[in-house]
Amino acid sequence: MADLSVRFAGIESPNPFWLASGPPTNTGAQIERAFAAGWGGAVWKTLGNPIVNTSSRLAAVEFGGSRLAGLNNIELITDRPLADNLREIADVKRRWPDRAVVVSLMFDTRAEWNDILRRCEDTGCDGVELNFGCPHGMCERGMGSAVGQEPNVLRELVSWVAESTSLPILAKLTPNVTDIREPARAAREGGAHAISLINTVQSVIGVDLDRLVPFPRVGDASTHGGYCGPAVKPIALRMVADLARDAGVGLPISGIGGIATWRDAAEFLALGASTVQVCTAVMHHGFRIVEDLIAGLSDYLDARGLVRVSELTGAAVPAYRDWGDLDLNYRIVAEIHEDRCIGCQLCWVACHDGAHQCIHLPGEEARAGHVAPAAARAAARAHSAPAHAPYRVPWVDETECVGCNLCALVCPVDGCITMEERRGPERPETWNDRVRAGRANPPGGLRDLD
């Protein structure tokens, strides 16, 4: 069985699965239950000076039967006294010495930072995570994402922390920026030992159409919140990968954003994360999901012959490139497998209205000279089908197909539409190759107009 243990910015953890700072890490009792379930680490709910929360605080996007496809919150940092939090942190670490206990922090003045860091060191915690991500409420007071969006401020703040503690420092970044590499580089320059990302995405999740008030409703009004859950995973993966391949960052990454299954976690690891943090999936299903994360990742590593989980970290980064480095001569076309097709014709309508008009219905004729291997069969079947059970399997004009994938994506049946390689005589050539060869501009542009 593969070794799942990690050493992340100097912090030891029996597996790469940590709880992200949030409602599941609000109390010592919760975190102890999580550790009992198998979580390798936890980032404590952000400590700061006392706040007051609203009621309500959460709202969700339901999509295709999934209740929390996306979750939005307007909750602030911990609403419990610092003394209680610090005492529980010390208790948890003492009882679970092999687990990673990281404390999330959000303070204002340098004196406050110095004070809390000393108190954190006294708890025996493994490290601190600086909350530069919270995009609602706290940012209006100049903290959270307000810092994450100003690289110079962020750099200085990290340097204060680095000067006053020897604990490992994780800088947690907001995705609500134009270029995620700028705050990450600033964090490194300030002395951070690792980056965690993403924090939540600024969002208005919906509107109550009866009251004409956005969600989540607080009396007769609402505000923007932070968006998380499965819906944000693609945004998070892209930012993790951008940092993983950036030489100016060069820090270990704790990946966060919509992780719910071992498969999600493996994707974050492959794109450069060394640990992952989970919050929404635990809010939905509880701490028990860590069993699936551990067993699934372990079996996956075994199946690929990987001995340590660290071998997966970054394994897909070399394949994450700029568009200009993709092979323009690579070609695939759609193939509809008649034996699997149920005849919904969603591929036809999607291609016809939303793509490149290369999928046709049985009964339509193939254009002369076009490659359409299934057209004749479809015509014959359509002709001989009984009236009560018409033949409904569409066919593909390969000459017209651009290999966009849309038909395969909308098809409700696994394996019914596959994308098949059609290798031509051309050698691989990227856009950047063309630019270098002076052939960057295909005909049809402004210069070809009279």
Added chain:
Amino acid sequence: MSGPYAVPSDRLERRFQEKNPPLAPGAARREAERCLYCADAPCITACPTRIDVPTFIKRIASGHLRGAARTILEANVLGATCARVCPVEVLCEGACVWVREDRPAIAIGRLQRYALDEGAAPGLLPKAPASGKSVGLVGAGPASLACAGRLALHGHSAVLYEKRSLPGGLATTGVAPYKFRTEDALREVDFVRSLGVTIRTGVTIGEDLAADELLATHEAVFLGPGLGPDSRLGIPGEDGPGVVGAVEWIERMKNGEGGSLENVERALIVGGGNTAVDAARALRGLGVPSVQFAYRRSEHEMKAYDHELWAAKQEGAVVLDRTAVAEVLRRGGSASAVRLVHTDRDGKPTSREIATIPMDLVILAIGQARLTELVRRFPGVELDGRGRIVADPVTGRTGNPRVFAGGDARNGGKEVVNAVAEGQAAADAIDSMLREES
């Protein structure tokens, strides 16, 4: 009940639970989200009234229940009845593409009921200005109700003449009680009345009102009288207590006051169609211990839907195939036994005896007579060799250009939804005719 029609509360029908109770809102929305929204969807083609199923289901999913109800009713004014009584297994749901992926078909019937229960509201359907023309309709079953409802929406006045005291036809008298109760059928009648249709019950054409008078009163006439009494076997001992026609028995079970099967231990259904199966399932549901079919051909030739016959057998009914009843024996006037004989290759009774078995109730489900006498009162209207009204397959127009027809009297006995489709098509044709004339 809001309408003027009342049925006794103490009826055998009320002992049944609904087979498909209403969907809860969450369940309906989830089921609606499962719909693929197929292009040129096969479920539409499979519906005789061509309800745009994916559109109404998408509207349920997006919480637009009023729109969902409108989509259904624009295609089928008796959508609430059809949602409950249609054999969806062989129509829309049978055509659902999910079945080919070995997944359950979308519950179209139950979603249709949900949309109409929750979304139907007064004034939902647009109504044309009054034309001043009127149409008389013979019978108040599904064909006539659908025709009249559509005519009212076209702006014409529609008057239904019904010989019974309760309107609704077979929807009121003949649907299996676990699918559709009389209260629901009468509620549907009230909906059609709310569109501006007039119903006159207790009027028999040819007795209370002459056909000529009907033709003179209205610009057009629609014939939707349905079928006549249950057919008889013509065997010794058939007449008297303990032998009853299936349609008559089902009507009494659904709408008659009281009713009891206390002394019935053994019942025999003669026939193999859907009416026979409805009777058998109702008898088992009412607790009759032994329910058997006597069918003259082999079991696989029974005309009932496979899913219905399967359900009847699951519920304990037994099929005696290649079997005919040669005689009903009586004791003290009541039926006490039947003498069963083998049939030949053509399904005809032979003299080869099987057995004489005790029997308390014999139900004859071997077809219904045609109302040929009524039809012949309308000059120019012709009947085919099987007693069915001859009419244009699209418009329902008969040999008399002012007389149209639909439903069982024209098609020989099909589903409610076929009657609705024929009635509505006739209404559209009548509307075109009346507009050309004005």
